[in-house]
Amino acid sequence: MNFQLDLLSPEKAIELYKAMLKPRLIETKMLTLLRQGKISKWFSGIGQEAIAVGVTQVLNQDEYILPMHRNLGVFTERKIPLYRLFEQWQGKANGFTKGRDRSFHFGTQEFKIIGMISHLGPQLGVADGIALAHKLREKNKITAVFTGEGGTSEGDFHEALNVASVWSLPVLFCVENNGYGLSTPTEEQFKCEHIADRGQAYGMEAHIIDGNNIVEVYTKLNEIATSMRENQRPVLIEFKTFRRRGHEEASGTKYVPDDLMAYWKSKDPIDNYEEALIKANLLTPKQKQEFSTKIIKEITEHLDIAFKAPAISSSVEDELADVYKSFSLEPSPKSEVTTHIRFVDAIRNSLQQSMQKFDNLVIMGQDVAEYGGVFKITEGFVEQFGKERVRNTPICESAIVSAAMGLSINGMKAVVEMQFADFVSSGFNPIVNYLAKVHYRWNQHADVVVRMPCGAGVGAGPFHSQTNEAWFTKTPGLKVVYPAFPEDAKALLAASIEDPNPVLFFEHKALYRSVRGDVSENYTTLPLGKANHLKEGHQISIISFGAAVHWVLESLEELDHVEADVLDLRTLAPLDEEAIINSVKKTGKLLIVQEDTSFGGVASDISALISDQCFEYLDGPIKIVSSLPTPVPFAQALETQFLGKSRLNKSIEDLVNY
Ligand SMILES: Cc1ncc(C[n+]2csc(CCOP(=O)(O)OP(=O)(O)O)c2C)c(N)n1
Numbered sequence: 001m002n003f004q005l006d007l008l009s010p011e012k013a014i015e016l017y018k019a020m021l022k023p024r025l026i027e028t029k030m031l032t033l034l035r036q037g038k039i040s041k042w043f044s045g046i047g048q049e050a051i052a053v054g055v056t057q058v059l060n061q062d063e064y065i066l067p068m069h070r071n072l073g074v075f076t077e078r079k080i081p082l083y084r085l086f087e088q089w090q091g092k093a094n095g096f097t098k099g100r101d102r103s104f105h106f107g108t109q110e111f112k113i114i115g116m117i118s119h120l121g122p123q124l125g126v127a128d129g130i131a132l133a134h135k136l137r138e139k140n141k142i143t144a145v146f147t148g149e150g151g152t153s154e155g156d157f158h159e160a161l162n163v164a165s166v167w168s169l170p171v172l173f174c175v176e177n178n179g180y181g182l183s184t185p186t187e188e189q190f191k192c193e194h195i196a197d198r199g200q201a202y203g204m205e206a207h208i209i210d211g212n213n214i215v216e217v218y219t220k221l222n223e224i225a226t227s228m229r230e231n232q233r234p235v236l237i238e239f240k241t242f243r244r245r246g247h248e249e250a251s252g253t254k255y256v257p258d259d260l261m262a263y264w265k266s267k268d269p270i271d272n273y274e275e276a277l278i279k280a281n282l283l284t285p286k287q288k289q290e291f292s293t294k295i296i297k298e299i300t301e302h303l304d305i306a307f308k309a310p311a312i313s314s315s316v317e318d319e320l321a322d323v324y325k326s327f328s329l330e331p332s333p334k335s336e337v338t339t340h341i342r343f344v345d346a347i348r349n350s351l352q353q354s355m356q357k358f359d360n361l362v363i364m365g366q367d368v369a370e371y372g373g374v375f376k377i378t379e380g381f382v383e384q385f386g387k388e389r390v391r392n393t394p395i396c397e398s399a400i401v402s403a404a405m406g407l408s409i410n411g412m413k414a415v416v417e418m419q420f421a422d423f424v425s426s427g428f429n430p431i432v433n434y435l436a437k438v439h440y441r442w443n444q445h446a447d448v449v450v451r452m453p454c455g456a457g458v459g460a461g462p463f464h465s466q467t468n469e470a471w472f473t474k475t476p477g478l479k480v481v482y483p484a485f486p487e488d489a490k491a492l493l494a495a496s497i498e499d500p501n502p503v504l505f506f507e508h509k510a511l512y513r514s515v516r517g518d519v520s521e522n523y524t525t526l527p528l529g530k531a532n533h534l535k536e537g538h539q540i541s542i543i544s545f546g547a548a549v550h551w552v553l554e555s556l557e558e559l560d561h562v563e564a565d566v567l568d569l570r571t572l573a574p575l576d577e578e579a580i581i582n583s584v585k586k587t588g589k590l591l592i593v594q595e596d597t598s599f600g601g602v603a604s605d606i607s608a609l610i611s612d613q614c615f616e617y618l619d620g621p622i623k624i625v626s627s628l629p630t631p632v633p634f635a636q637a638l639e640t641q642f643l644g645k646s647r648l649n650k651s652i653e654d655l656v657n658y
Pocket of ligand 1: 070118119120147148149150151152176178180181182243247
């Protein structure tokens with residue numbers, strides 16, 4: 001191998017050597033501990049050290065780096081004390097995830113490292129968001145993110161590169177092409193010759209670098225990183241390298257031909273570099289020994305600290321307390337002065353006031369800029385707040401949700417508008433796996449609101465009519481808000497934006513232009529998780545949310561002999577259990593009305609709650625009015641039959657008379 005040592009100072013040449021030796025020696029020790037059952041799993045980066053070390057070396061300490069499972073060199077180069085890494089891998093309380101996630105699945109703001117989630121791809125979009133936050137604050141910083149070549153087959157890779165390119169974000173996309181994704185060789189993963197060839201398709205500069213040659217990695221990347229800070233743009237790097245051990249230790253390498261393994265062993269990044277350094281009289285065998293001894297001593301001492309740390313224990317209260325970032329809403333009460341406006345205007349007004357209040361708030365979504373969004377909620381916002389903060393996005397929900405996560409990591413707030421709530425399925429993965437879990441996993445909040453124009457009754461068919469709140473209420477870590485009235489919509493949206501936790505904010509499209517109400521003119525908030533007691537009654541409790549609240553009120557107008565206790569939930573997660581229980585204790589009968597289909601929905605869970613908590617108080621069966629278990633049909637007659645509204649009056653009468 002040819003190392004152009006003349007490109008480095010002698011000090012740098014040795015620094016790079018020691019920087020690669022450290023992860024190699026740590027790994028060697030970890031493999032022993034794994035065999036002894038003292039750590040649970042290991043993903044080897046042996047043979048790939050030059051990449052993690054080289055990339056981290058060219059970044060400044062305050063620039064974010066997003067590594068993968070084989071990038072131990074990133075962690076050692078950011079100078080994390082080893083005992084903290086060891087405690088993380090042993091699931092100890094002082095580990096970065098307090099025993100809640102394994103191996104390299106963690107981030108740390110202290111060291112500006114943002115770790116992966118198992119799903120591989122989402123972190124590429126997160127890097128976009130981090131870079132966007134720097135760009136909006138006019139900081140000349142770059143962000144580096146890693147993926148394997150297998151991960152480049154995920155849609156997230158393509159979405160993230162496309163967004164970075166369209167928005168000229170200074171992201172260094174580092175693809176480690178190490179020959180196999182688990183057992184799948186590159187020729188079964190992609191058809192182009194080089195992954196770098198894909199750069200052109202995204203209008204992006206791309207380079208191929210020998211990932212086993214530390215001098216090439218370091219010097220070329222140094223040049224590229226410097227130029228990216230000056231001339232902000234994304235760059236794709238394909239590092240050619242090889243994975244010399246199993247995907248993880250238990251899975252072996254049987255599927256790798258012997259000659260291929262031998263070839264890459266002969267290209268070992270440390271052995272070859274060491275030989276070149278010795279030949280160039282920059283390193284002596286004695287020094288080499290001294291470096292190893294010093295690192296091994298450090299490993300031993302830090303392992304000792306980690307092993308001595310007590311085994312983890314926690315209480316149910318402590319675990320539950322970390323699901324959300326704690327937050328107390330400053331009261332911003334209703335004003336005396338109100339205007340009578342539509343539901344849609346209340347949302348628009350709320351967003352506008354939040355944009356004024358928080359200059360770090362960014363709105364992203366398809367067609368939200370000059371066009372104003374398909375429901376015209378952000379019309380005129382570009383003129384008021386500028387195109388940087390009101391951003392049209394390409395059609396790539398996953399990358400945009402991930403980018404919103406990145407904005408939050410880098411100190412900003414984001415509102416993402418789903419054009420229709422139905423399309424959230426394309427951004428589902430980062431919502432339920434990244435945003436929802438990140439605070440519990442490593443104490444990082446996701447200050448993101450996803451606005452969800454939802455619901456049926458508008459003749460829009462199966463893909464523009466769903467009310468899919470139950471996809472999210474199931475997932476710990478998310479908050480789910482679903483207002484029914486303009487004032488609530490305004491105040492709850494503002495509170496959702498203030499809340500540093502991820503919120504799915506459902507806005508029923510059928511209410512947008514049909515429901516009006518008196519709405520405070522000033523900035524106003526309401527705490528999440530509080531139901532609204534709409535009607536006092538003693539015969540039955542009717543619990544509902546969203547558009548179905550209006551069906552209930554209409555039915556009760558028609559059935560004026562019924563005295564119902566009516567609760568509008570307003571927030572589904574966290575759920576106001578107390579208000580529900582109190583109402584049922586008073587009436588002894590419960591009807592839950594939702595627009596969603598029944599099985600696995602919010603109503604089923606409320607029913608389970610009441611069976612459990614109020615069994616002795618019940619004077620009749622808990623009843624649910626919901627939609628037919630079919631997709632939402634298009635033709636009006638079918639849609640009317642689908643929705644529970646047509647069955648509501650009878651259900652109320654039946655339960656009252658039970
Ligand atoms: C969405 C998803 N699909 C599948 C997996 C299982 N899996 C984990 S790593 C991996 C191979 C990744 O290959 P590559 O991106 O080339 O990285 P490498 O492990 O080779 O460094 C697979 C299939 C996963 N974690 N997430």
